[in-house]
Amino acid sequence: MNFLIALMVIVPILCALFLNLLHKKDRTIKVVTVLLALTLPALPLLANYGLHYFGGYVPLVENPTLANNLPPLITDTALNTFHPAITYSFQSAQQLFVFIFGLVALLAIFVSVFETRRPSGVYAYMMFMGVAAVTAVILTDDIFNLYVFFEIAALATVGIVLVSNVKGNYETALKYMIIGSIVAPLLLLGIALLLGVTGNVNITDIIYSIKNGLVDPQNPVILMACALIVFGWLYGSGLPPFHTIKSAIYSKALPSGAALMQAFSVFIFVAMGIIILRIFSYLPFSQWVILGVSLMAMILGITMAILQTDLKRMIGFLAVGELGYIGIGLGLSTAYGITAGLFQAVNEAMITAILFLGFGVVLYQTGISDTRKLGGMMVKTPLVAFLVLLGGFAMAGVPLLNAFQSKLMLIQGSIKAGLPELGVIMILLSIVTFMTFMKAFHAVYLRPMPDELVIKHEKIPKATIIAMLVLLGVCLIFGLFPQVATSYLQPLATSLAGGIL
Amino acid sequence: MIIDVQLASLFTAVALVVIGIFAAVFLDNLIKKVIGLAFIGDGVNLFLISMGYKAGGIVYIQLPGMAADWFAQNSAYPLPFALVLTSIVIGASTMAVMLGIIIVLYKKRGSISASKILGE
Structure with missing residues (x-):
């Protein structure tokens, strides 16, 4: 039994509750929040790989003493191998995900504490609760547990937006909650249908039931469950048709909150995507659904980004x-493609955080996020401009940086999978991403400063620069030595592609 | 005519979900929208409960003297009931937050019309 696996979820929850009690004790919150946040990336490094059964209830097959007292109706059937407890699985891929997520969370919390004069215990509470929820989504092998933490992550997201005190935040938060309150019960309905057919909520047991003929794999109820779970996946990660509300939510949060919330979306996307692949990969159309949705997200997301004048949007x-x-990586369903997709997820979480934090400095100094009203910031903040430029290069896939490696792997993966068209689309969209970023960069940093632009704060928050430097450092390490990350992801990718999970 | 309890529950659940989606999408009053959202959640909870129903079954508490074999064959399936308890708590929390936001928006705007508040 490895208790550190459970502590990765329990510790942030306890931190959140503790910090909430410290509300209005500003100095104490500052110190305690950063100290507690240090545990987030540290715990996954200390924990051993393995499974954690909550309550210690192992499958009967592992507990012969208990099994001896039970009737053959239970011990001679598949019930003997089923998992009676909520199970968390921690392997090398989860270690990398939780570590990178913990690092992004630590830096976002660090920035949030030092960028405001009076740090809020409630804000820290929301951030820690969100971290706990998404960590649980990454680790859990129980689909109902996933639903519970999916909902907690959504509530934490709304909480971060509400506490951010940005104009229009209440309206956007309510819209997000109304949509979520329709989608989340439908996700639960999908889980209920799976429970109805297989009698289980443990994902490994559901897969066992489907693969060993305990249930009919072509049962239309399973197809319906698949559709509903995919619908929940789209909402949780902000894929079309939920991309507009998701970007609106980011725009109504403080930059540190937005940096953390995008990491929520990335890791929920990956965790649920893996679960969908594990359970439904035997359905012939599952690969095409994932590829179709991902392609739509790429095209809609990047083309709509060109039209935006608000930096955060x-x-x-x-x-x-x-x-x-x-998603393209996951949809390719080959070991190489899935490794590339998972690697891209790790990179994406860090790069988008850099951009949110970097452009957040502009917002901090001017109070404006409309690119039409900005300009000349290069003179005021040359170092931040340089770091933002590197972040943009990383996102576009410029060599030496991490996303270059993952995007190259994705293109190679699509060619190997016999879908070179996807590679062409990805290259074209990377160029458009680069153009979009450079357009915004020019508007904010390079063109002459408008006369009416007032700099409210001359001083640049050092915490933001430190956070960006740390993230860029990791991006550079992954760019130069991609095997550092991919070696952690390959075992999971190989199992997913081979259908042995 | 005796209606099958499980089937009746499933039909009621579907009706609740459909009515809820209608209210959440088409009604303008934010409070009515929230009531509609509650209907959707309740419908799904009822669906879950009805799956655990076993015709002629017993409550899943093994009393002294009950043979394990007989109990395993005749008790209702307890898992859906446990899940529903959690789901109700989540639904209540979500609703409390939504109603809280609506109160704040009403104080700011003096209206609970979705088209006035969210339509902009």
Whole structure:
């Protein structure tokens, strides 16, 4: 039993509750929040790989003492191998996901604490709760547990927006909740249908039931469940048709909150995508559904980003487009393609955080996020401009940086899978991403400063620069030595492609 | 005519979900929208409960003297009931947050019309 696996979820929840109690004790919150946030990337490094059964209830096959007292109706059937407890699975891929997510969360929390004069305990509470929820979504092998934390992540997202005090945040948060309150019960309905057919909510057991003929794999109820779970997946990660509300949510949060929320979306996308692949990969159309949705996300996200004049919305749409790349990798359903997709997810979480934090400095200094009213910021913040430029290069897939490696792998993967058309589309959209980013970069940093633009804060928050440098450092390491990340992801990708999970 | 309890529950669940989606999408009053959203959640919860129903079954508490074999064959399936409890808690939390936001928006705008508040 490895208790550190459970602690990856329990610790952020306890941190959140504790910080909420410290509300209005500004100095204490500052120190305690950063100290507690350090545990987020540290725990996955300390934990051993394996499974954690909550309550210690292992499958009967692993507990002969208990099994001896039970009737053959249970011990001689598949019930003997089923998981009676909520199970968390922690392997190398989960370790990398939770570590990178913890790092992004640590830096977002670090920035949020130091960019505001009076840090809010409630804001820290929301951030930690969201981190706990998404970590649970990454680790869980129980589909109902996934639903519970999916909902907590949505509530934490709304909480971050509400506490952000940005104009129009309440309206956007309510819209997001109304849509979520329609989609989430439908996701639960999908889970209920799977439960009805297989009698299980443990994902490994559901797969066992389907693959071993305990249920009819072509049962239309399973197809319906698949459709409903995919619908929930689209909402949770902000894929079309939910891309506009997702980018609106990012635009109504503080930059640190938006940096963290996009990481929520990326890792929910990956975790649910993996679950969909694990359960439904035997359906002949599942690959095409994932590819179709991802292609749509890429095209809609990136083309809508061109039209935006609000910096945060533009990054939000670019983030949606980048999710499409991850989905293409998963949809290719080959070990190489899936590794590339998962690698792209890790890169995307860091790069989008850099852009949100970098453009957040502009927002901090001017209070404006409309590119039409900005300009000449290169003179005021040359270092931040340089770091943002590197972030943009990374997103577009410029060599030496991490997304170059993952996008190259994706293109190679699509060619190997016999779908070179996808490779061509990905190259074209990378060029459009680069153009979109450079258009915004020119508007904010390179063109002359408008006369009416007032700089409210001359001082640049050092915490933001430190956070960006750390993230860019990891991007550079992954760009130069991609095997550092891919070696963690390959075992999971190979299992998914081979259908042995 | 005796109606099958499980089937009746499933039909009611479907009706609740359909009415809920209609209210959430087409009604303008935000409070009515929230009531509609509650209907959707309740419908799904009822669906889950009805799956755990076993005609002629017993409550899933093994009393002293009950043979394990007989109990395993005759008790209702407890998992859906446990899931519904959690789902109700999540639904209540979500609704509380939504109603809280609506109260704030009403104080700011003096209206609970979705087209006035969200339509902009």
